[in-house]
Amino acid sequence: MAKTVFKIDLNKRPEDQAIKTHNRWHPDLPMVEVFKPGDEFRVECYDWTGGQIGNNDSANDVRDVNLTKVHYLSGPFGVEGAEPGDLMVVDILDIGPIEGSEWGFNGLFDKNNGGGFLTEHYPEAVKSCWDFHGIYTTSRHIPRVRYPGLVHPGLIGCLPDHKLLAEANRREAALVATAPDRVPPLACLPYSETALMGQMTGALRDKAAAEGWRTVPPREHGGNCDIKNLSRGSRCYFPVYVKNGGLSMGDIHFSQGDGEITFCGAIEMAGWIDIGVGLIKGGMAKYGVVNPIFKPSPVDPHFDDYLIFEGISVDEHTGEQYYLDAHVAYRRACLNAIEYLKKFGYSGEQAYSILGTAPVEGRIAGIVDIPNVCATVAIPTKIFDFDINPNSTGPTRQVSGVDVARAS
Numbered sequence: 158m159a160k161t162v163f164k165i166d167l168n169k170r171p172e173d174q175a176i177k178t179h180n181r182w183h184p185d186l187p188m189v190e191v192f193k194p195g196d197e198f199r200v201e202c203y204d205w206t207g208g209q210i211g212n213n214d215s216a217n218d219v220r221d222v223n224l225t226k227v228h229y230l231s232g233p234f235g236v237e238g239a240e241p242g243d244l245m246v247v248d249i250l251d252i253g254p255i256e257g258s259e260w261g262f263n264g265l266f267d268k269n270n271g272g273g274f275l276t277e278h279y280p281e282a283v284k285s286c287w288d289f290h291g292i293y294t295t296s297r298h299i300p301r302v303r304y305p306g307l308v309h310p311g312l313i314g315c316l317p318d319h320k321l322l323a324e325a326n327r328r329e330a331a332l333v334a335t336a337p338d339r340v341p342p343l344a345c346l347p348y349s350e351t352a353l354m355g356q357m358t359g360a361l362r363d364k365a366a367a368e369g370w371r372t373v374p375p376r377e378h379g380g381n382c383d384i385k386n387l388s389r390g391s392r393c394y395f396p397v398y399v400k401n402g403g404l405s406m407g408d409i410h411f412s413q414g415d416g417e418i419t420f421c422g423a424i425e426m427a428g429w430i431d432i433g434v435g436l437i438k439g440g441m442a443k444y445g446v447v448n449p450i451f452k453p454s455p456v457d458p459h460f461d462d463y464l465i466f467e468g469i470s471v472d473e474h475t476g477e478q479y480y481l482d483a484h485v486a487y488r489r490a491c492l493n494a495i496e497y498l499k500k501f502g503y504s505g506e507q508a509y510s511i512l513g514t515a516p517v518e519g520r521i522a523g524i525v526d527i528p529n530v531c532a533t534v535a536i537p538t539k540i541f542d543f544d545i546n547p548n549s550t551g552p553t554r555q556v557s558g559v560d561v562a563r564a565s
Contacts (some may be wrong), residue, residue, distance in 0.1 A: 235401025244440030314379020
């Protein structure tokens with residue numbers, strides 16, 4: 158087994174750990190440890206909220222979660238010899254839940270506190286809790302579904318340099334300025350008050366906290382990409398911007414559908430990752446890499462039967478025609494799938510959570526046929542213990558008396 162180089166105590170807050178996590182990206186974050194190419198090591202990670210969500214039947218914690226404190230990342234870790242312009246090769250050798258914490262959660266966030274992909278339809282906070290049974294998961298809040306996990310880090314990447322840091326802050330501030338009072342906001346700008354900056358202290362820490370990136374979106378360095386196929390056996394190639402690279406990770410998911418559409422959209426968990434590292438010198442220029450590239454896991458769950466729902470770029474409320482808008486089209490595909498699942502007795506929130514947590518496949522089927530993009534969402538039929546396929550007699554109610562946890 159790989160040596161554990163970053164250990165956490167789930168009975169302590171992230172702020173109280175001996176070796177501190179970080180919840181901002183900044184080029185001056187000191188390395189926790191520097192490894193040689195070819196080394197392997199284990200990293201433990203908090204769930205993305207740092208323990209703010211409990212295994213209970215109330216969604217008050219989801220409603221009230223402090224989103225300026227989230228994404229407690231383990232790291233950064235360096236690779237000896239890594240220089241700007243290289244590619245860091247990162248192998249995800251194995252991954253799983255921390256012993257004694259074999260459960261996870263999914264949440265729909267309140268519109269006034271982050272929202273989600275379908276926040277106009279589902280604006281209130283709800284939660285589902287999921288128990289892990291080896292490779293499978295089930296939920297007391299969403300009955301009659303069971304699926305194998307595709308465990309992966311939702312968030313992984315290397316540190317940006319000062320130039321990229323400043324450029325992303327500039328462009329995101331310009332976006333927010335177009336609608337500064339929007340709820341939820343158009344982007345999450347630097348916010349120093351709740352910044353946790355790893356091992357930084359004093360004035361250097363305060364300066365970095367004031368300009369460090371929030372961890373909410375993906376950017377050129379990687380970050381919060383939420384790619385469900387980055388599971389055991391995956392290999393990632395991350396652009397290197399600073400000396401030693403500075404690899405950090407966290408936000409582990411037990412299972413997730415393409416798009417992580419509920420925002421707190423996967424089955425979130427505390428876990429560990431076994432990592433192997435290497436380098437491709439000058440790899441960014443050699444391969445024309447601007448954003449990370451990766452090879453998916455060879456041990457993905459394999460389903461042989463799907464029910465696929467289409468959506469097009471026409472607004473569901475107003476009927477407004479959008480021009481080749483993939484966001485609108487995928488939203489319509491998801492809404493069509495939700496309406497279908499409701500016919501079997503699921504609440505809208507339960508169906509929405511299934512799309513966020515199950516290994517559904519999202520696709521852009523057509524993006525050239527003006528004016529409509531065709532997007533699809535494919536649901537594996539075998540995750541249900543009943544037949545969801547259309548038939549001549551119509552759907553029958555399969556679920557009753559159970560629902561997601563709601564906020565009081």
